[in-house]
Amino acid sequence: MTDFITIAIPKGRILEESVTLFKKIGINCDELLSSSRKLIFENQAEKMRYMIVRATDVPTYVEYGCADLGIVGKDTLMEQEKDVYEPLDLKFGYCRMMVAEPAGLATDDDPSSWSNIRIATKYPNVTEKYFAAKGIQVEIIKLYGSIELAPLVGLSERIVDLVSTGETLKQNGLVEVETIAEITTRLIVNRASLKTKHRRITEIITGLERHV
């Protein structure tokens, strides 16, 4: 199996965009879009293999070398800080990681005066680092979804979350106050794979680069 290239891809929108992108460099993986429950797909002719995994697990599979390549959002990479290469910004899946709070609080709130705040988020590591760098103490409440709910029910004053259109925030009466990072989807590569399969992987990286 060592002459195969294995790619870990999360389900959902990233999967669709990835299939489209790979098609542009002559790698056909349409079968990933079938509604099959299979988690692993193999293309003998092209010597490619695909693994469907949870987005947050992509860096782990790549770091340990179960997959040579992975496709994953920068938010996950920032949160996990795994030891992988991130040679290419695939540019799709754009959103922002930001701090938001209820509109009522925002009217006379000054971020530069924050000293001790409570934040609900899916990204405790990024949040802690971001505020530590600003010298602000934070109490972090880790949630797994529907982060926007936290300020509405008094679990926290503010949240750190991803925003693409801002519609969810608006409907829940929240406003953005600070942007932590701009997020896009990245191609990541296992360290050993880049060395031991460098020709094929370089081909894929430079090929994709022409189309992003």
Place this chain on the structure above:
Amino acid sequence: MRDSITIEAPIPKGVADFLPEKAAKIGYIEEKIRRVFDLWGFRRIITPMLEFQEVMALGLGEELREKTFRFDDRQSGRLMVVPPDITPQVARIVATRMRDYPLPHRIHYEGRVLRQIESQSGKSREIFQAGVELIGLDSPEADAEMVAMAIEVMKSLGLADFKLDLGHIGYFRGIMEAAGLPARTEALLREAIGKKDASAINELLEKEPVSETVKGQIAALPRLFGGREVLERAEKVATNDRSRRALENIAQVLDILDIYGVTDYLTIDLGEIRGLDYHTGLTFEGFVTGMGDAVCSGGRYDDLTEKYGFPAPATGFAFNILALLTALEKRPDVEASKTRDFLIFNLKEDRREALEITQALRRKGYSTARDIIRRDYDNSLAYARRMNILRMMVIGGDDCAPDEVYIVRVADQKGIAVKMAELLRDDFVLPV
């Protein structure tokens, strides 16, 4: 014994108990490595498990200093550490205890180091190392010797699908010196280059008032990997003296490695700058397909022994034994290292014969253990199977004549009777 109270005796995260099956495999790998180190004329030293913090810290970069296990020494009141790296210990020993030895030093060591890790990373805090240091030589031939030796070890372990990836810290430092960026930016760039994160590099450079040429040189680093052709590309990128000297140095080392006949195992990556802080020249890491961690790493460190009062150019590397174990564990020869040859099952009242045969087999080089516990044939056989013993020898019983023993192959229970006199002859060959 199943019924006795089970004591819950956990061990800290990031360390492990290795039971006989795994420990045997580790021993097998260590032996293979030691064999190559010996053949290349290296001599072993043994370093202590404790050092004074301020002495150890002289030879450690910031990263390893932060990962060091420290505690108070009740005897001296000083801060002590468990070494996170053996190379600075060797540097200390060479600089203080071996000053009068002629150069070069060819030293090898085996040991364990401890490093703090992030919680939940699933990584080990204890690292099993086997390494060498070649001290007193600054010639490319010394660097080539290290690389060739690492390849020889990997070949002797039966690895085929591996690469030795060469880098050179001088190339990167040359570019950064010429760029003259603030320390903070340089640190961030270092991190981004280490991850080959081209977009982060561009983002950082956008904010800096440096020329397009410099930006181009830094931005090129994450793509300067591949075969020897990388050197040509790299030469076009960087024009400063230090970077050029680094490229010349790599070229010289590659020429010598060509004589060793190992060119096919080599890759070059000039963006690989994550070596330890004390590295000054050519660095390298060994990678096996399908494994994220490097199985070995090392490089030149010309300034380290000076910190202990004895300036000498040096290079060296170490294998990560547990990484090798992961890569090799399933291989038949490694698998076989956990087996033993004979279990002696005595059905006679007298133990004399059993003990004499046991000793005779050991003299012939067969690993042999007596069952001793009184149990029946089936239970002894089950024990042999569980303990990875290949054959059971039955003494007495109905399967053979009084002057014979009965040898059973545990795997398929195929048995054969053998004359005892035959068994003890020098030219005896095992029938099963």
